[in-house]
Amino acid sequence: MLARLRKSFAGFVTSLRAEMGNGRETRAHNLFEAAAAYVSACAEDDQERIDEATTWVSPEALSFGVSELACRAVIALARERDESPRTVARALLGLPAA
DSSP, X not given: OHHHHHHHHHHHHHHHHHXXXXXXXXXXXXXXXXXXXXXXXXXXXXXXXXXXXXXXXXHHHHHHHHHHHHHHHHHHHHHHHTSOHHHHHHHXXXXXXX
């Protein structure tokens, strides 16, 4: 996991340098778009899409977006299962019930 993050960050830095140097304007991506793209790419083990999503926003913004996506997903699953968010989160992580 750490290697994947390190590689993604290296791709981010490389693409940032390339973007600064080419002088062309690109569409700004929303941090939630970046988070959705990043998480779905991770779920599908698509390194190319992971690398692309990491270039859309800053690492801090991506981290916030992923965290927000996780919270919303846990809440949605908790409502669907009629369980508490804590129970759902622990189950998703394979932790014993508290």
